[in-house]
Amino acid sequence: MTTREAVARVRRREGVAVIELIGDLNAAAEPALDEAWTAATSERPEAVVLSFENSGYINSTGIALVVGLLASARTHRIPIRAYGLSDHYREIFEITRLADFMAIEDDEDSAVQRAVQGAGGDGNG
Template sequence: MNLTIDLNENDKVIDVKVNGEIDAYTAPKLKDALSSSAEEENVVMNVDLSEVSYMDSTGLGVFVGLFKTINANGGQLYLNGLSERLKRLFEITGLGDIMNINSEVKGGVE
């Protein structure tokens, strides 16, 4: 269970590329990597999930927390590059209706 996180911050735009599995073991690493950026005011965070092979409810919890923190500080969270499986996970839980999710990849982290 390996997870890599590449983060590129340019002014108030944060591009994040996540690679691997997001589960109970790796979710804390993801949360730690993104939480300080999420607390900045008016930030736009683009998270590329195209290389995420698996995510469980712990991973969903990380993104719910990010979403709430970023929105509370006047920013926007975009989850991009979701596989059909990940997209369905967000839709089944109702998060697809309130979060900005997209199958396309946006942002600048390669």
């Protein structure tokens, strides 16, 4: 299996930080993900949206990296939403109960709109 180096790009939409994950989420992705998380949360966004649209393979270490983001988000009361997961990974996120801690949306517009709508509440999106 060919691996694709992970890249994480941050952009902002309507007060929400969108982290676009590109490539495979594995141990090698940690520096890119950490740097993107720091950049995304530096301006205290209303929420963070993770885009898995262009991500490839996600192994157990990649799942652990996502869990780490969820833990940091919870500590800082930043809601997280995700979109772009394949049916396979969406099912894995549901089985591992990651979906209990972040809303999984069908597309970026839905994720951002719901994040903005939820920002007026208790901070749990």
